[in-house]
Amino acid sequence: MNSTNVKQTPKTAITPTRLQDYPEWYQQVIKAADLAEISPVRGCMTIKPWGYAIWENIQRVLDDQLKATGHKNAYFPLLIPVSFLEKEAAHIEGFAKECAVVTHYRLGVNEEGKLIPTSPLEEPYIIRPTSETIIGEAFSRWVQSYRDLPLLINQWANIMRWEMRTRMFLRTSEFLWQEGHTAHATSKEAVDETLKILDLYTAFVENYLAMPVIKGEKSESERFPGAVNTYCIEAMMQDKKALQAGTSHYLGQNFSKAFHIKFSNDKGVEELAYTTSWGVSTRMIGGLIMTHSDDNGLVLPPKIAPLHVVILPMIHKEEQRADIMAYCEQLATDLRKVYFDQRPLAVEIDTRELTGGEKAWSWVKKGVPIRVEVGGKELQNNAVFVGRRDKEYKDRLSMSREQFINNIVTELEDLQTALLDRARAFQQQNTRIIDNKADFYDFFTKSDGGFALAHWNGDRAIEAKIKQDLNVTIRCIPLTEQPEPGQCIFSGGKSAQRVIFAKSY
């Protein structure tokens, strides 16, 4: 690598930049990092290997944590009889308008030689938009006695909601998620579970995805269809909009009533169980992209990156090829003996026949935390030339091989922390305490907005008006130890605490 190559690269690897066109920048980051692509199926994406590897890391960590807290995985049918949806009134409202309906079980050939549906089903099915109903039906059989409780089940699955306006990872007709479903003997136990999972999600998203979030409860109008309470974690993207990164629902006895989930208590008396459900999805990858990435592409927190270190052999003289490659192989072997977050480092050598600049920039765009260039000079000095993804490309450093290996874990931990700190500072800088309506409207019309902490009296009509006027919603009522009461800035009425308003994805 020399300075000529650096100058040849465009000023930013991604066009447009975040400032120029944030939504288009997002699509271009996905493309440049080769994370996913739009598929020929309406509203659905194909998750490409680099994107799927991130999802696999998310799955592995969360799955371990859910198992460690006593949850067991199971698998329920993809299809849901339409009659099941009818059993919970709020649930119909929420999902009937955007679902894929299976009506036939065979294709035949028509007069023009085209394939058309034949053999209609007696009762149509929908592809699961969520599984409370089909799992509720199973729980009604699995739960008989208080000894069967708590029942703690999780499912990794694909989900289908027929979205009209789609955006890769953030909102697609099909997406991947985990959905937890639990049943408990008492309301308290079910609420405790709901909040325990909210804490688990918070810790995961902050510690692994390096996304700072605010934990809170949804207002009534933003609740999951059929829930008594919906809790959520809300993150701030770089365009200052909110992204709901996970939800945890206390369902009370709503689904127990609809599906007859009953148990005999320790006195032999029959009771309805209390249930919960909760989930996080491939949407988190969208949040990850929009939280950390920059105008040169994806930036990955080391704890979730498919590769921690990429080694780039820089061969300018053919006679050095064998020695440089051997040097790189040995470096990779030594690095793979190092553990980070309880696993061996993931290291790859890029042997493609590209110029040094092309090679290095392809990994910048993919967000790999650490790039190591090895050329003749490094070979001679037993050194490495190191780039860290959150620093400027030009700020690469030469250091001894030993120093690099000895410090790699510290370096990755430092990068992980730096990303979280940077995102937290951004969120704080763009969060405003607002105490009157005029300032509130100005915040969302005359500035770029952000999170507004304001008093509200709980009235749905006010919430609806703000949404209509500003496209701003209550993201959550934060869970706080010491709620500070006050006066609603819209009505003057009583408010128990400030709530968070923002535009959102």
Place this chain on the structure above:
Amino acid sequence: MNSTNVKQTPKTAITPTRLQDYPEWYQQVIKAADLAEISPVRGCMTIKPWGYAIWENIQRVLDDQLKATGHKNAYFPLLIPVSFLEKEAAHIEGFAKECAVVTHYRLGVNEEGKLIPTSPLEEPYIIRPTSETIIGEAFSRWVQSYRDLPLLINQWANIMRWEMRTRMFLRTSEFLWQEGHTAHATSKEAVDETLKILDLYTAFVENYLAMPVIKGEKSESERFPGAVNTYCIEAMMQDKKALQAGTSHYLGQNFSKAFHIKFSNDKGVEELAYTTSWGVSTRMIGGLIMTHSDDNGLVLPPKIAPLHVVILPMIHKEEQRADIMAYCEQLATDLRKVYFDQRPLAVEIDTRELTGGEKAWSWVKKGVPIRVEVGGKELQNNAVFVGRRDKEYKDRLSMSREQFINNIVTELEDLQTALLDRARAFQQQNTRIIDNKADFYDFFTKSDGGFALAHWNGDRAIEAKIKQDLNVTIRCIPLTEQPEPGQCIFSGGKSAQRVIFAKSY
């Protein structure tokens, strides 16, 4: 535990026995082990935690092996446009008659207040019965140059084929699988990949599931729709029927032609790629059950068991409870430090309030390799009372705690080998070389049958007649180093080698 409890247990834990009613025995083993249940969705099952944990172990091992051989995971849409199916003629034939068709994207309420499909789609979709078409379309964009080849992709997914006669794990409308899809520059490379995967499957099924298999090629009439050659592994169940445990297809240029998967070779000339596809599914769990289980329930090979050891505290005197529990906890802690097949032993203590016999038999039925009973006597003598799943319940052994821990790995390896050896001996005992038509018909009508190794001239009409007469098919043309030519026993014509005939699942 004392002899009274043992006598109280029924002679066999599963009713009916294998001899009395094999198909019903199979269903009862699934129920007794709590592996899965029939769901309210036609032809679909719910995989319960114990069954899903087996699938997770299968996934983990296979996924590691596929990654180690250079394959990368990705995720493609669940839905396939009907027009895609139309592009490969054989493929239509194979899948159009049994597919779930999505025709609408919304439910509305009719005059009677029932939910009905509204908003028809312009073009219907089918739920993927396999993904060659949708992946072929993606490959046509991903493959441009010879530098993009080989392209080695794998997907873990749910699959839907509208089966009319279903049986849990073996044949259900929805099932889980992995499907590999690869593209290569030459026919030879693609054939090599097809056979390499067949070897990988063989090693996995034999070494992990302890199921001996025969590798072979399918006859033309049994080929995958759209394949040039289909290779398979065939196992023998305890009722002497064959089960196809995995398939690997060489697709030639059939799907490349249909989906325009083209690349510029190193001379800049455009060529069609050669593709492969291959898969194994939750069906393997059905094979596992039918290979090893006995009249007392499931028998699990240790390398795939969700639990290696279950510890059963046997508390007859309340004052011993604390000491017995502490002894069990320490035993579990010590066992979890032991590694088997590169992972720590999975150990659980069963603290349920059941009688000793109920507790022990519940784990016999679930197939846990090693049960350890700990009561007052064991506590006193620093001993354990050990049952091994492949031995008689009454043949439990008392041994010192130290001896047990020191030998546990050897014991599990021995059990793993014993299961494979037993299954291999059974397969050999029930495989017959048959040299004339009369003996062949007698084998399948006057005896219980098994695998018949016989000469066949390659004529489809003969194959069809045998299927009609005996419900017997050619399971495979074994891959053998030294094929032994001969005379077709049905026609007297030339035969290149013996093929395997059997009844099958």
